[in-house]
Each structure stands twice: as structure tokens, then as C-alpha cells.
Amino acid sequence: MNGSSIPYIVGSKSFTAVAVNTASKAGEWVKSRLGAIQNVNLKTSTSDLVTEVDKGTETLIRNLIKTHFPTHAILGEEGVGAGSTASAKALQEMIQEEYLWIIDPIDGTTNFVHGFPFFCVSIALAHRGEVIVGVVYDPMLDEMFVAEKGKGAYVKGHTTHVSGEKELSHALVATGFPVDHTVNLPRNMAEISQLVAKVRNIRSGGSAALHLAYVAAGRLSGFWEHGLSAWDIAAGSLLVQESGGVVTDTEGKPFTLAVRNVIATNGHIHKAMISELTEANAAG
Template structure:
């Protein structure tokens, strides 16, 4: 390992990735212990965008661990940001040039969590000067931990994962999501589904962008696209896909950055065709 890598991935001998995995496991335990108790449900931006005390409690838990190990690091977390795209953009702008920023979604798939549907996750990423270097997505329901480190591959249960082999849209299983903004973004999303559906094997909409991205990385989905997502929805999953050999861009095919809100991620082979279909 070069000195540069050692500086990037560890501080005072403590591995960033090990801390991220530890946080994800503890957050998952906490979430499972609260399953069925999410009675205090509040609306964020619309009746479809929900938050619970469990979201807040999970983020507090994660923040405490980060501050314990890395007191100088910044944190960009869903619960610390006002609702809406503009607030998310400003929050990201405030920290994007900082040395180390943890990007956290305490529960990606809150609506599923509230309804007891076991498709939700905790998403934890670490960016170094704006570039994501560690990504962890944990599914407590299946006890599946997806881990990626920049330049070192992507893994689940410690086994290396790679994207699926499909060469064409016709044989592809893809996923998307239904946006919480029902007035402006939903009509566009429905048009995209209408365009993509006849061209692919099938479409899924599980309700957790982070898990969809992890599934693209693991070869369970050929691709995923969704509009109006936040950095904390995508950052960890994006690194998983890239490190598993896939491709992540915005919906115009431009390279992914933390500012991207409209994302497309695939095995790489169907990428251009999926972009053409959704556009």
C-alpha cells in the first residue's frame, strides 16, 4: 500500500471502512429493534415524503460514532438538512470542499420501514475533498452488508461482487423509483417508465435507491435510474456500482458528482441505451 493510500483510508491507525461498517451494523440493529414502533410519522416535503423518530435516532447514533473516532470530520446527513432540493444543494455546497465529509442516510426507504416492508437500508459514504472513497450500504432485514473502497473493489459478505453480464436492454431487469414530488417530477418519471418498459425484460420499484444501487453492483439488477435524489441517497451506492465494474452518470450521460440529483447506474453495457430510453 502506498503512503497516499494509507493517508486516504486511515487516520491514527483507524480504518475509515471499519468504522463505516461498525456504524452500519449498529444502525441496523437499532432500526430492527424499532420495527413496528414508528408511530410518530411526520411529513417532510409532501404526503409521500416521510420521516420518523427512528430516522432521527439512527442518525444521532451514527453522528456520535463519527465524532468519537473523527472529531474533525464534517457530516452531511438527511436529518440535519431542511426538506427540499434547494436546501440539499446548499447543504452540499457548504461542505463539498472540506477534507473529509461523511454522507449519511439513516434509513433509505422510510416508507417501507413504516409499513413493515423489508426493503430499506442505511447508507454511509465518506468523501475526501469531494470524491467518495468509502461506501457502505447495509440491509438489516437480510443482514447483507455491501462495502466498497475506492480502487479496491466492492464486496457483500466479504465476497467480491460484479455487475451483471447483459449486453442489451431487452434482456435487462432495471429499477426506478417514484419521486416524492408528485407535481413536477412524477409526470416525468411516469413518461420515462412508459418509454423504458417496452424495451426491457421488466422494471422494479423497491423504494430504496441505495439498495437498488447495491443490487446493480451485485448483478441482481442490470440498471437503475431515478430523478430528484439527494447526495445521501446515492453516494455509497454509486461507489459500489463503480467498484463492481459498472457505470454511474446523470440522466444526460454526464459523469457522476455529489451534486447529481438525476442518476442512472448500470452494468455499463446497457448504459447508453438506457440513457437514450429515459431521455
């Protein structure tokens, strides 16, 4: 499906405009609740948190989307049970919907809880399983990253482009620490050990969606993480692709919404990063 054939307008309402407006309102609400959280609950581990703000924000997003597109399906993190099995099942049940909104009300909840200003609202729209609109909004910096399939990506009106580094030794990359401490975390630590001497440096901000947005904007050369769900990466994956980058699974297989172990880069260092990750896992 090419960009020109994608129906971005339905009933005179722009998908992208609704996504941007919804993300903005949700982000304003999230920012207003910073430091005023009343309930913090654990999901799968001590680093997998949910608050009343996550749930309230998702309700706000759902209501705004349904106001404009009442027949569209919505897949949101807080509407799905905890754990990888539940998230995979929820996606499988909804992936063939004609229009499916995929939302993460707060990507980076742990940061939000601690007042660490690196979290965002992530909203994507998929048409029959293919992401056609992606929006990632950072309310703390008031940065709205927007992408449309086949039409490019931008932030604050400026077109985004991935970085130009062609060597790992010049690359600033990022990762995220998995909430699964039995399999994915040891794997991740081995990969960090393998890569840290090969790249310029490694960061871990705590929000997969923002890391992807930073790859799209050229602020990071690459990003990888294990054990993610569709709502973590749907919007960000389109941002990277529309900015000239590459997104696959960590073995180099094509990206789909079902991918849980993701790598996104400027394209130049993609094969080299996968090679290092492969070597780390072989050694482990």
C-alpha cells in the same frame, strides 16, 4: 486520485471499519424499532416521511463517527431542511471539507413505516468531494455492501460484479417514484412507459441506495431516479463503480455528489437506457 494514494488509515483507525461497524449498529437499532414507530411526520409530500427512528438513528451514527473522527464533517439527511433547495445548499457548503461523511439513517423510510422489508442504512465518506468509502447495510437480510475507492466492492466477503446483460431486452431494471409530483413524477412515468416494453421488466423497491447496491451485485442491470440527494446515492454510486458499472446523470454527464437525476448500469446497457430516457422526455 488513484486508489493507492488515498489515505484510508488515520490514527490507526480504518475509515472502512468504522463505517461498517457504525452501519451495523445503526441497522440493528432500526430493525429493533420495526413496528414500534410512535411519530410519522411529512416532509415535502405524503410519500416523503420522517420518523423518530430516522432522527435517533442519525444521532447514533453521528456520535459513533465523531468518537473516532472528531474533526470530520458530517452531512446527514435529518440534519438538513426539507426540499431540494435545502439539500443542494447543504452539500455546496460542505463539499470542500477534507473529510465529509454522508449518511442516510434509513433509506426507504416509507417502506420502514409500512413494515415493507426493503430499507437500509447508507454511509459514505468523501475526501475533498470524491467518495472513497461506501457502505449500504440491509438489516432485514443482514447484507453489508462495502466499497473502497480503487479496492473493489464486496458483500458478505464475496466480491461484487455487475451483471453481464448486453441488451435492454434481457435487462431487469429499477426506478424510484419521485416525491416531487409536479415535474419529476410525470417525467418518471413517461420514462417507465417508454422503457417497459424494451426491457425484461421494471422494479421499484423504494430505496435508491439498495437499488444501487443491487446493480453492483448484478441483481439489477440498471437503475434510474430523479430528484435524489447526495445521501441517497453517495455510498451506492461507489459500490456500482467498484463493481465494474457506470454511474452518470440521466443525460450521461459524469457523476458528482451534486447529481440529482442519476442512472447506474452494468455499463453495457448504459447508452441504450439514456437513449430511451431521452426519447421519452422529448416525446413528453
